[in-house]
Amino acid sequence: MKITIYCVGSLKESYWRDAVNEYKKRLGAYCHLDIVEVSDAPTKDGASDKEIEETKNKEGEKILSRLKDNEYLIALDLKGKQYDSVSLAKHLDAKLVENGASISFLIGGSLGISKALLLRANESICLGLNTYPHQLARVMLLEQLYRCFRINRGEPYHK
Numbered sequence: 001m002k003i004t005i006y007c008v009g010s011l012k013e014s015y016w017r018d019a020v021n022e023y024k025k026r027l028g029a030y031c032h033l034d035i036v037e038v039s040d041a042p043t044k045d046g047a048s049d050k051e052i053e054e055t056k057n058k059e060g061e062k063i064l065s066r067l068k069d070n071e072y073l074i075a076l077d078l079k080g081k082q083y084d085s086v087s088l089a090k091h092l093d094a095k096l097v098e099n100g101a102s103i104s105f106l107i108g109g110s111l112g113i114s115k116a117l118l119l120r121a122n123e124s125i126c127l128g129l130n131t132y133p134h135q136l137a138r139v140m141l142l143e144q145l146y147r148c149f150r151i152n153r154g155e156p157y158h159k
Contacts, residue, residue: 001031002102003145006066006073007138008059008109009040016135023142030149035138038062040109052111060114063106072099073121075106075113076137080124085157088125089148107137 011017020035027033041058043051067073072095083091095103106113106121110133118124127140150157 001096002034003027003031004034004036004071004102004104005107005138005141006036006038006063006104007107007134008038008063009134010037011135011138013135016139019139020142023139023146026146027142027149030146030153036063036066038066043111053114056109056111056114057116059109059111060117063117064120067104067120071104072102073104073106075118075121075124076108076127076141077113077118077121077124078126078129078131080126082126082128085144085147086151088144089151092145092148093152105141107134107141110134 011020024033024035038059039062041055043055047055074095092103106117108114108117127137127144132140147157
C-alpha cells in the first residue's frame with residue numbers, strides 16, 4: 001500500500017519533525033509513505049483577500065504540477081466530511097481497494113487550499129472544526145492513518 005501526503009511548507013521545529021518521524025516509522029509496518037513538501041509562498045501581514053488568493057494559487061500550482069492524473073486525492077479541509085476513527089478506517093480501507101492500494105492526501109498552507117486544488121481533490125475530509133497549525137495537521141493525519149491501519153487489521157488501539 002502506498003500513501004502520499006502533499007504538504008505546503010516544511011517543518012521548521014524539531015518537535016514536529018520528531019513526531020512525523022515517529023509516525024513514519026510506525027506506518028512503515030503498514031504502507032509505503034511519501035511526504036512531498038512544496039515551499040509556501042510568502043505573504044505579508046495584513047494581506048488583502050486578493051493577495052491571499054494569489055498566494056494560495058501559487059502554492060496550489062506547485063502541488064498540481066506534481067499530481068498524477070489518476071491519483072486519488074483527499075484534501076484536508078474544514079468543509080470536508082468528518083469521521084470518527086472507526087468510520088475513517090473503513091472508508092480509507094475501501095478507497096485503498098478501489099484505487100489500487102494507493103491514496104494521496106493534501107495539507108494546504110497556513111492560508112488554506114486553492115480553489116483549483118479543492119476542485120482537483122476527489123473528496124475532502126475534516127480532522128475537526130478547530131483551527132490547527134498546518135504542521136500539527138500533518139502529525140494528526142499521520143496519527144489517524146496509523147490508527148486506521150491498526151483498526152483495519154484488528155490490532156489494539158487506544159480508544
